[in-house]
Amino acid sequence: MAGIKKAIVVGPGAGGTSKEMEIGKVAEYIHKIVTRREFLQVTGAVGLGAATFYLIGCGGSSSESVAPRQVFVANAQGMLVAEPSRCVGCRRCELACSEYNDGVSKPSIARIKVGRNFNVGPQDATTGFGRGEGIWGNHRIVQDVCHQCPHPVPCQLACPNGAIEVVPPVNARVVNAAKCRGCGICTKACPWAMTSLNGPVDGASTKATKCSLCNGDPECARMCPVGALKYVPWQNVTKDFPPRQVVPASIQLAADVKDTCDKCH
Amino acid sequence: MGGWTGKVLRVDLTTGVISKESTDKYKPYLGGTGLAYKVLWDEVPPGTDAWDPANRIIFGVGPLTGTGAPLSGRVSVTSLWPMHPESLPATGHMGGHWGPELKYAGYDSLIIQGKAASPVWIYIKDDVVEIRDAGKMWGNGIYRANAEIMNIMGPEAHVAAIGQCGENLVRGSNVMCDRSHSAGGVGSVMGSKNLKAIGIIGTGALKVEASKSAWKDLVHYQHTILGANSGGVVPNTLQSWQPDGYYGGTRWTAAKGLFWGAASPPVETGDCTADDLNSIGLRTFKGYADFGPGVGDKHTVKIQGCHGCPIRCHIATDVPALEQLGVSRYQVNTCNGNSSGSGFTIGITSRSENNITASQYGVALCDDFGWWSDYGLAQADFKWLAQHVLTAEECTAAGIDPVNAGKTPYQYRLTAAEYAKLPWAKFTGSDFVGKMDFVKAVMIQIKDNRMADGTPATWEKMQAGQPATLGAYIAVGAGRLEKLWPELAIQHQENKATPSAINYVKMGHIKHHFTESSDTVQAAALLNMMYNRDPMCHTHTNYTGNGLPLALQNEIFNELFGPFEGGNAIDAELAAPDFLPTPMNKAKAVFAKMCFLYMELHNSLTLCNYTLPGWASPLKSRNYRGERNLEAMMYSAVTGDAKTAQQLEDTGLRILTLFRADTARRMNEKDMRNKHDLMPEYAFHAHSGAGTLDHADWEVAKDMFYEECGWDKTTGLPTQATYDRLGLSDVAAVMAGAGLLP
Numbered sequence A: 001m002a003g004i005k006k007a008i009v010v011g012p013g014a015g016g017t018s019k020e021m022e023i024g025k026v027a028e029y030i031h032k033i034v035t036r037r038e039f040l041q042v043t044g045a046v047g048l049g050a051a052t053f054y055l056i057g058c059g060g061s062s063s064e065s066v067a068p069r070q071v072f073v074a075n076a077q078g079m080l081v082a083e084p085s086r087c088v089g090c091r092r093c094e095l096a097c098s099e100y101n102d103g104v105s106k107p108s109i110a111r112i113k114v115g116r117n118f119n120v121g122p123q124d125a126t127t128g129f130g131r132g133e134g135i136w137g138n139h140r141i142v143q144d145v146c147h148q149c150p151h152p153v154p155c156q157l158a159c160p161n162g163a164i165e166v167v168p169p170v171n172a173r174v175v176n177a178a179k180c181r182g183c184g185i186c187t188k189a190c191p192w193a194m195t196s197l198n199g200p201v202d203g204a205s206t207k208a209t210k211c212s213l214c215n216g217d218p219e220c221a222r223m224c225p226v227g228a229l230k231y232v233p234w235q236n237v238t239k240d241f242p243p244r245q246v247v248p249a250s251i252q253l254a255a256d257v258k259d260t261c262d263k264c265h
Numbered sequence B: 001m002g003g004w005t006g007k008v009l010r011v012d013l014t015t016g017v018i019s020k021e022s023t024d025k026y027k028p029y030l031g032g033t034g035l036a037y038k039v040l041w042d043e044v045p046p047g048t049d050a051w052d053p054a055n056r057i058i059f060g061v062g063p064l065t066g067t068g069a070p071l072s073g074r075v076s077v078t079s080l081w082p083m084h085p086e087s088l089p090a091t092g093h094m095g096g097h098w099g100p101e102l103k104y105a106g107y108d109s110l111i112i113q114g115k116a117a118s119p120v121w122i123y124i125k126d127d128v129v130e131i132r133d134a135g136k137m138w139g140n141g142i143y144r145a146n147a148e149i150m151n152i153m154g155p156e157a158h159v160a161a162i163g164q165c166g167e168n169l170v171r172g173s174n175v176m177c178d179r180s181h182s183a184g185g186v187g188s189v190m191g192s193k194n195l196k197a198i199g200i201i202g203t204g205a206l207k208v209e210a211s212k213s214a215w216k217d218l219v220h221y222q223h224t225i226l227g228a229n230s231g232g233v234v235p236n237t238l239q240s241w242q243p244d245g246y247y248g249g250t251r252w253t254a255a256k257g258l259f260w261g262a263a264s265p266p267v268e269t270g271d272c273t274a275d276d277l278n279s280i281g282l283r284t285f286k287g288y289a290d291f292g293p294g295v296g297d298k299h300t301v302k303i304q305g306c307h308g309c310p311i312r313c314h315i316a317t318d319v320p321a322l323e324q325l326g327v328s329r330y331q332v333n334t335c336n337g338n339s340s341g342s343g344f345t346i347g348i349t350s351r352s353e354n355n356i357t358a359s360q361y362g363v364a365l366c367d368d369f370g371w372w373s374d375y376g377l378a379q380a381d382f383k384w385l386a387q388h389v390l391t392a393e394e395c396t397a398a399g400i401d402p403v404n405a406g407k408t409p410y411q412y413r414l415t416a417a418e419y420a421k422l423p424w425a426k427f428t429g430s431d432f433v434g435k436m437d438f439v440k441a442v443m444i445q446i447k448d449n450r451m452a453d454g455t456p457a458t459w460e461k462m463q464a465g466q467p468a469t470l471g472a473y474i475a476v477g478a479g480r481l482e483k484l485w486p487e488l489a490i491q492h493q494e495n496k497a498t499p500s501a502i503n504y505v506k507m508g509h510i511k512h513h514f515t516e517s518s519d520t521v522q523a524a525a526l527l528n529m530m531y532n533r534d535p536m537c538h539t540h541t542n543y544t545g546n547g548l549p550l551a552l553q554n555e556i557f558n559e560l561f562g563p564f565e566g567g568n569a570i571d572a573e574l575a576a577p578d579f580l581p582t583p584m585n586k587a588k589a590v591f592a593k594m595c596f597l598y599m600e601l602h603n604s605l606t607l608c609n610y611t612l613p614g615w616a617s618p619l620k621s622r623n624y625r626g627e628r629n630l631e632a633m634m635y636s637a638v639t640g641d642a643k644t645a646q647q648l649e650d651t652g653l654r655i656l657t658l659f660r661a662d663t664a665r666r667m668n669e670k671d672m673r674n675k676h677d678l679m680p681e682y683a684f685h686a687h688s689g690a691g692t693l694d695h696a697d698w699e700v701a702k703d704m705f706y707e708e709c710g711w712d713k714t715t716g717l718p719t720q721a722t723y724d725r726l727g728l729s730d731v732a733a734v735m736a737g738a739g740l741l742p
Helices: A023-030 A036-046 A092-102 A154-158 A185-189 A219-223 A255-264 B024-029 B032-043 B098-105 B142-153 B187-192 B212-225 B286-291 B320-325 B335-339 B353-369 B377-387 B392-397 B409-413 B416-420 B424-428 B432-448 B459-463 B470-475 B478-484 B486-494 B521-530 B539-544 B550-561 B586-605 B630-639 B645-667 B695-709 B720-725 B729-737
Strands: A078-082 A164-167 A172-175 A229-233 B007-012 B018-022 B057-060 B075-080 B089-094 B109-113 B120-125 B128-133 B158-161 B175-177 B181-183 B195-201 B300-304 B314-318 B330-333 B504-506
Touching (some): A092 B212, A154 A164, B018 B024, B024 B032, B024 B645, B032 B075, B032 B109, B032 B645, B075 B181, B089 B175, B089 B645, B098 B120, B098 B195, B120 B142, B142 B353, B187 B195, B286 B300, B286 B314, B330 B335, B330 B353, B335 B353, B353 B432, B377 B409, B377 B478, B459 B478, B478 B486, B521 B539, B521 B695, B539 B550, B539 B586, B550 B586, B586 B630, B586 B645, B630 B645, B645 B695, B645 B720, B720 B729
Parallel strands (some): B120 B195
Antiparallel strands (some): A164 A172, B007 B018, B057 B109, B089 B181, B120 B128, B158 B175, B158 B195, B175 B181
């Protein structure tokens, strides 16, 4: 995991380049969860400047009386890297994910997503059919994996219930099922559409699913019969992958989150 | 219970009624072929024609389909068989992702009956099932149907569709899903029902009864047992990591320095050691094995396959030369599908650039038109009819005026105008593009399926002596054509001059892993006599082709199913033309029975009979022993209904026995032994590359096999006691009423 601590990158800024934080001052905080108070102290000390990212959150849930909102700045320790040239489209990764995490065979909630790119690649059928990727195109099958976004984490900041948390020691962004109410906002907030619901929106027992990295030993990578998935030290690849969906304008930053952001940005 | 969703979906295209019924009735038959045999038995009366609206087409999946049980992506498509002259029941088998998607949508199988007034397709999105207009798609190929339905449902939809062949009632037509996966022979049943396609999106869950950790351990265990496609448990060539010298004859063809050359970047298949479960999918390098070194590896993008399967067997290619021929450079198929179109050519050097180009050009046409080659019989017959010059004696034997000696059958049988419609100079010429023009011309005639006067071809018109196009005579299928053209019937029986080694078996169908499987001649012959199409059974060859030495193969089989006295199940493999197998014995009878039972179990659970059983493994630490209980372990863990291997084998026998009863009932035949279980005469004569049956020994083989199954030796029909033991007393009552109890 060498190299992770050096790559604490926030930004890019409104008109500038990425900016590295002062490692010495934040290293002790970077791998653990910090409360808003701690967050303010640290970020205030180093002066983050204006980070522009998808300003997403939840509309209409602002309240003066809510408890201080947890904010996470720790980067993940590891990440999944997928190799489309190797992927044979068997989707055993999706099965391993849902069966070993949820106890059911249900690719639609898998935290790695291959089936949706299987036929024609990430394009729709009109533009993709026969000319793009997938089995109807050049046989290239793209496996979509969670990038374990650096702060600000889109799904986490969008969640009105604070149900997406950073869980040490791997620091994956993980759904806390006890807090999740199945509203589905996170599924719209992720630019790569990597979160799913296991039931109808707002269903009584509906919970969101997203990649937890299986505590550092991802089942999907263990299962892949062609070695097309690797678990590697984290790096920020969020700028390397085009978004799959446009985050709706209706999703706005919740006041309790926004207040926090305003303190340091 | 886990695995099953609990609901079977039924669509009546005549009434438009869509219903969902309980699966419980079908659970003793698991799913797949078992469920379908039960539906045909209960609902489709004897005498029904394959194209009658009363016929059912059943897309059968089972309790394991769609779960993480490895190799569980299969669908059995069962119906009364249009290729069969008497419309007896049979099954086409397709893989891909369509079957699992049906399960995720919430259905344990799909039964379709009736006939729509105009072309339709079926839309299935979880609970929402609708019959929709297919007027825009009708007349177009399978590719267009996929594109249209993906536009409507979304790019994640899985589509099973027929092409023009199915629409135009070409008997050798298929339904295809996920581009390269086809269920042969049943396309025209959909066409006869005005059903173009079935599109599915399923987002639901399948329950696995075992705990997460127990299930994970079991799946891991099964992965350790698996070898390569077709059951190979040792590599084809000796690898550095192999402690012993066992090798040869398997599809485990990966090697260091051997690449999927058309991948970007190229992917090395590598060592693929037996303990590396992250390279199982690289072991079977079928592109290299089938198209040859320097050609197959160069054009392979990857090895595709079915949902949930770590063993890959469909060759995804990139052949840029195809663009000069007007089709996509990217194609995918496997085995016989790769020679469906190119089978209409001669003079192309095997394992050459032209060979792979011709192969993939044929794939592009056949898989869009939805043509099924009857496992290659259509092209073998075509080549004989096009090339064999009739002698005066052959003319006389076939009732043809000997003045026609010197002509080929096509020259004699087709009208001069019809014969001249095909560019024969391109067929015999050396120009490659010309050869492809000929393939295209034949394929278009087949899919159009017309009489010479341009009207739709029918068997009745042919029987009345009306001339047809060459394509229509292919489309009608071998079983009917040989009734029309006696010289073909003689050729089928004697097999004297066909360019391929051995082809026809009986009743309109081809052999499949027949006596050329010369280490299990009697078992292979028994398999080929049983079904109403080629048997599509690989249990025998997957075991005997596993690459282990003969002595070890027999040792393992005896441990699992024996002990046996009086001889082994598996003979030494000999290619000598006069090879006579060792005499039939108890071990061979049990081997044959197990081959049947596990095929029926695989097609019902569903699991893949193109790789399983797992009776051997690649693990030296287990002394290459596999796991007889794999199927039972998977079934028990998923459903929670604990069954031993022996109990599950009885379920397999129940399924096979029901199939047997249904076949006899539809034939109204008590003497199944002599009227159904036929062998072509050539199987008793020496043939290159095949074992030879002996008449007396073959009778013993049938005796011993019937006895193993609990069937009567005289008639070959199941006995009352066997029906009762298998929970089929109601079937016995019907058979008794029809005078078909032995």
